[in-house]
Amino acid sequence: MSKKRVHEIAKEFGVKSKQVISILQQHNFKVTTAVNSVDETGYDIVKKQLSKKDGAASKTVHKAPAKTAEHKQASKSQKSESVSHKQEQKKSDNKTQEPKKQEHKKQATQKTEQPKRDDHKRSNVRHVQISEPTRKSNANQSAGDRPNNRSNNRNNDNRNNDNRNKDNRNSGRSHDARNNDSRNNDNRNNRNDDRRNKKNKKGGNNRPQSLLSTSMQKKKNRVKHRNEQYLQQKAEAERKAEAAIATEIELSGSLTVKELADKMGREVSEIIKKLMLLGVMASINQEVDVDTATIVAEEFGVTVTEVEPEEDPTDVIEIEDAPETLKPRPPVVTIMGHVDHGKTSLLDVIRQTNVTADEAGGITQHIGAYQVRYKDNKITFLDTPGHEAFTAMRLRGAKSTDIAVLVVAADDGVMPQTIEAINHARSAEVPIIVAINKMDKPGANPDHVKQQLSEHGLLPEEWGGDVIMVPVSAKQKQGIDDLLENILLVAEVMELKANPNRKAYGVVIEAQLDKGRGAVCTVLVQKGSLRVGDTVLAGTAYGKVRAMTNERGERVKVARPSMPVEILGFSEVPQAGEIINGMDDNEARAIAEKRIAKQRVQELQATHKVTLDDIFNQIQQGELKDLNIIIKADVQGSVEALRQSLEAIKNPEVRIVIVHAAVGAINESDIMLASASNAIVMGFNVRPDANVRRAAEQEKVDLRTYRVIYDAINDVESAMRGMLAPQFKEIVVGRAEVRQVISTPKAIVAGSYVTEGRITNDSEVRLIRDGIVVFEGKVDSLRRFKDEVKEVKTSFECGISLEGYRDIKEGDVIEAYLMEEIAPQL
Numbered sequence: 125m126s127k128k129r130v131h132e133i134a135k136e137f138g139v140k141s142k143q144v145i146s147i148l149q150q151h152n153f154k155v156t157t158a159v160n161s162v163d164e165t166g167y168d169i170v171k172k173q174l175s176k177k178d179g180a181a182s183k184t185v186h187k188a189p190a191k192t193a194e195h196k197q198a199s200k201s202q203k204s205e206s207v208s209h210k211q212e213q214k215k216s217d218n219k220t221q222e223p224k225k226q227e228h229k230k231q232a233t234q235k236t237e238q239p240k241r242d243d244h245k246r247s248n249v250r251h252v253q254i255s256e257p258t259r260k261s262n263a264n265q266s267a268g269d270r271p272n273n274r275s276n277n278r279n280n281d282n283r284n285n286d287n288r289n290k291d292n293r294n295s296g297r298s299h300d301a302r303n304n305d306s307r308n309n310d311n312r313n314n315r316n317d318d319r320r321n322k323k324n325k326k327g328g329n330n331r332p333q334s335l336l337s338t339s340m341q342k343k344k345n346r347v348k349h350r351n352e353q354y355l356q357q358k359a360e361a362e363r364k365a366e367a368a369i370a371t372e373i374e375l376s377g378s379l380t381v382k383e384l385a386d387k388m389g390r391e392v393s394e395i396i397k398k399l400m401l402l403g404v405m406a407s408i409n410q411e412v413d414v415d416t417a418t419i420v421a422e423e424f425g426v427t428v429t430e431v432e433p434e435e436d437p438t439d440v441i442e443i444e445d446a447p448e449t450l451k452p453r454p455p456v457v458t459i460m461g462h463v464d465h466g467k468t469s470l471l472d473v474i475r476q477t478n479v480t481a482d483e484a485g486g487i488t489q490h491i492g493a494y495q496v497r498y499k500d501n502k503i504t505f506l507d508t509p510g511h512e513a514f515t516a517m518r519l520r521g522a523k524s525t526d527i528a529v530l531v532v533a534a535d536d537g538v539m540p541q542t543i544e545a546i547n548h549a550r551s552a553e554v555p556i557i558v559a560i561n562k563m564d565k566p567g568a569n570p571d572h573v574k575q576q577l578s579e580h581g582l583l584p585e586e587w588g589g590d591v592i593m594v595p596v597s598a599k600q601k602q603g604i605d606d607l608l609e610n611i612l613l614v615a616e617v618m619e620l621k622a623n624p625n626r627k628a629y630g631v632v633i634e635a636q637l638d639k640g641r642g643a644v645c646t647v648l649v650q651k652g653s654l655r656v657g658d659t660v661l662a663g664t665a666y667g668k669v670r671a672m673t674n675e676r677g678e679r680v681k682v683a684r685p686s687m688p689v690e691i692l693g694f695s696e697v698p699q700a701g702e703i704i705n706g707m708d709d710n711e712a713r714a715i716a717e718k719r720i721a722k723q724r725v726q727e728l729q730a731t732h733k734v735t736l737d738d739i740f741n742q743i744q745q746g747e748l749k750d751l752n753i754i755i756k757a758d759v760q761g762s763v764e765a766l767r768q769s770l771e772a773i774k775n776p777e778v779r780i781v782i783v784h785a786a787v788g789a790i791n792e793s794d795i796m797l798a799s800a801s802n803a804i805v806m807g808f809n810v811r812p813d814a815n816v817r818r819a820a821e822q823e824k825v826d827l828r829t830y831r832v833i834y835d836a837i838n839d840v841e842s843a844m845r846g847m848l849a850p851q852f853k854e855i856v857v858g859r860a861e862v863r864q865v866i867s868t869p870k871a872i873v874a875g876s877y878v879t880e881g882r883i884t885n886d887s888e889v890r891l892i893r894d895g896i897v898v899f900e901g902k903v904d905s906l907r908r909f910k911d912e913v914k915e916v917k918t919s920f921e922c923g924i925s926l927e928g929y930r931d932i933k934e935g936d937v938i939e940a941y942l943m944e945e946i947a948p949q950l
């Protein structure tokens with residue numbers, strides 16, 4: 125063997141050159157540096173020495189990595205040592221502790237990683253085992269950064285202990301009880317290390333977990349638990365919402381925004397937003413047609429199927445007539461206006477001047493409607509009080525009038541009923557022609573009338589508006605042609621047409637029971653033709669037409685569109701405004717029976733007329749879109765004040781609509797209009813008379829009277845919020861008419877006649893003059909002749925004096941009332 129340098133030998137044995145030099149010097153070799161070389165003898169001495177030492181060193185120091193064949197060999201022997209040791213230990217431990225076995229297994233597997241680590245720490249006496257993240261960071265630190273490493277090591281004393289133990293194990297040294305303890309420590313320490321490392325990573329608290337207060341821990345657990353619960357609930361809600369969202373819906377006709385949202389399983393706000401984006405401003409209760417609903421639904425990715433609406437077996441399906449079957453028909457005109465402005469006179473003049481020679485016998489009987497001929501054209505006039513033609517018919521969904529003629533006396537101008545008539549016609553969307561009557565009168569001022577009408581939204585044509593205003597005089601029969609001419613003109617523009625060749629469809633104008641003839645009914649045929657022998661159905665009444673007569677009492681066999689006829693043959697008296705259909709016998713009977721049954725059910729159910737008491741419920745259920753109100757007050761100022769205050773009430777779901785507002789007492793016409801338009805009537809300083817109250821009860825119209833405007837507004841606001849406290853209801857106990865006013869030194873005594881109910885001496889009373897409340901207070905004294913009495917009943921005379929009020933006039937009405945507490949509505 126050639127000579128070998130010291131550093132080569134050192135490298136070969138994995139020791140420092142210094143060590144080799146020292147051995148050689150001990151054996152008198154002259155070597156001082158690593159580059160000095162020695163012969164085979166020197167090499168053998170070193171080898172011998174080092175292998176001796178190696179045996180000893182292997183017991184204390186971990187071996188160098190198995191890079192060379194020798195090392196591999198060493199590693200193998202180490203393994204075999206370890207295995208044999210395990211076997212020995214197995215025996216000695218008498219197979220007692222399973223965890224230990226596990227530990228051994230773990231160590232065995234760790235061995236495969238060992239060389240790497242050994243390599244890394246060859247120069248370190250202490251072997252540091254660190255958990256993965258730290259190891260990484262240490263690895264990232266350069267090997268030259270030793271002091272840092274060391275300080276880390278010091279900080280991690282436990283870990284170091286652990287590693288020392290591990291080293292011991294790896295070196296195959298004895299595994300005594302101490303070692304076992306160390307292993308346990310090792311496990312604990314490892315866990316702690318992991319936590320600490322995690323914490324350190326976050327830059328959090330470095331204190332060991334055990335040092336955290338128990339309460340903190342509990343708090344943390346609670347928060348964690350709550351968070352988990354919240355997340356679970358959220359996920360559940362989302363899952364449910366997801367499930368509720370429809371992907372397909374069926375639409376059978378227009379529906380409200382709320383209904384659409386419900387169908388789609390979406391929030392109303394989402395639908396409203398989408399509609400807004402589409403340029404449609406809609407509130408929750410507003411109706412949207414199928415097309416709009418379809419667009420909205422498709423925007424949400426919902427497929428829409430249009431289906432036929434469910435049929436009501438009591439409905440008679442209305443046939444849509446093909447355009448080619450339609451033939452022109454005469455217009456149907458209603459004359460309306462204020463009392464004494466000349467409605468009857470005008471109708472008479474029209475009738476007389478336009479009956480042809482052969483009809484000279486004239487109209488023999490009143491049948492509520494008639495036709496006149498004018499220049500080969502027919503015009504049908506409804507001879508019923510104006511408001512009835514609208515309210516009663518509209519109530520049942522019928523539209524009888526094409527054109528409204530508003531009669532205004534030129535000398536009197538616009539009066540309360542004129543405004544009422546305008547509102548009726550507007551409500552029914554019927555065009556208005558104004559007949560300015562009594563033009564022959566000296567005080568006639570048509571311009572003033574036009575001016576007044578303009579203020580109510582009727583602007584005459586000559587002033588740039590679209591309302592035809594014709595000056596007439598019923599008395600002098602002037603302007604009648606002009607009026608009829610204009611009626612025909614408006615009718616022509618309206619292109620009024622109907623199919624005469626089909627089963628009859630019309631409306632009942634009026635009906636009554638005649639002792640001799642049974643149910644007598646005036647019918648206006650609107651479509652098709654009605655013939656004697658036809659079976660007809662109107663509401664729950666049906667029957668075969670036995671006889672038909674026109675307005676002159678002549679028997680007719682057929683009645684065509686726009687023709688009024690009186691018919692006999694109904695099983696019972698139908699109601700005015702009811703729709704009449706010609707149909708098969710059996711079908712008519714079957715539908716009538718079903719309608720009777722339905723009516724019974726409806727009667728059992730609560731009425732759906734709007735009342736302040738249940739406005740909130742109706743809003744909630746999406747049933748109410750507009751709150752219609754009719755205002756009646758004693759003076760115009762109050763009307764306007766109430767109107768403006770009510771209109772100023774804003775509610776996102778309900779709009780306040782003033783259907784009619786006028787000065788004057790509440791009358792039957794107001795009730796009819798309220799009934800037809802589902803309105804409530806609010807009276808301010810005005811009172812309804814007995815008939816009006818009865819009508820309101822019958823029609824189930826909510827009628828409220830107030831003395832203070834604020835109370836009225838407050839009631840509406842509270843009702844809309846569902847906060848109305850209807851604890852008291854006024855009960856009228858009796859009424860007395862003042863027939864004579866007697867002045868005595870002590871008081872003014874109203875010599876009165878009790879017309880209804882009773883008046884008591886402790887009554888709360890109000891004094892009413894022309895429907896207007898002029899005083900509210902208490903009875904001071906109540907006398908029959910000269911005696912003080914407690915009460916006076918209907919049909920008796922009495923003397924009433926009022927506490928603190930003397931301005932009593934003949935014709936005044938004294939109304940006695942009491943406030944009755946009523947149970948709040950549920």
Ligand SMILES: Nc1nc2c(ncn2[C@@H]2O[C@H](COP(=O)(O)OP(=O)(O)OP(=O)(O)O)[C@@H](O)[C@H]2O)c(=O)[nH]1
Binds near residue numbers: 461468469561564
């Ligand atoms: N000078 C004049 N008087 C008229 C004219 N038209 C009607 N009158 C008179 O006015 C009064 C009332 O006429 P009516 O036709 O009864 O009036 P109305 O509107 O039908 O009255 P009500 O049925 O009570 O609502 C009668 O005395 C008529 O003679 C007219 O053109 N000129």
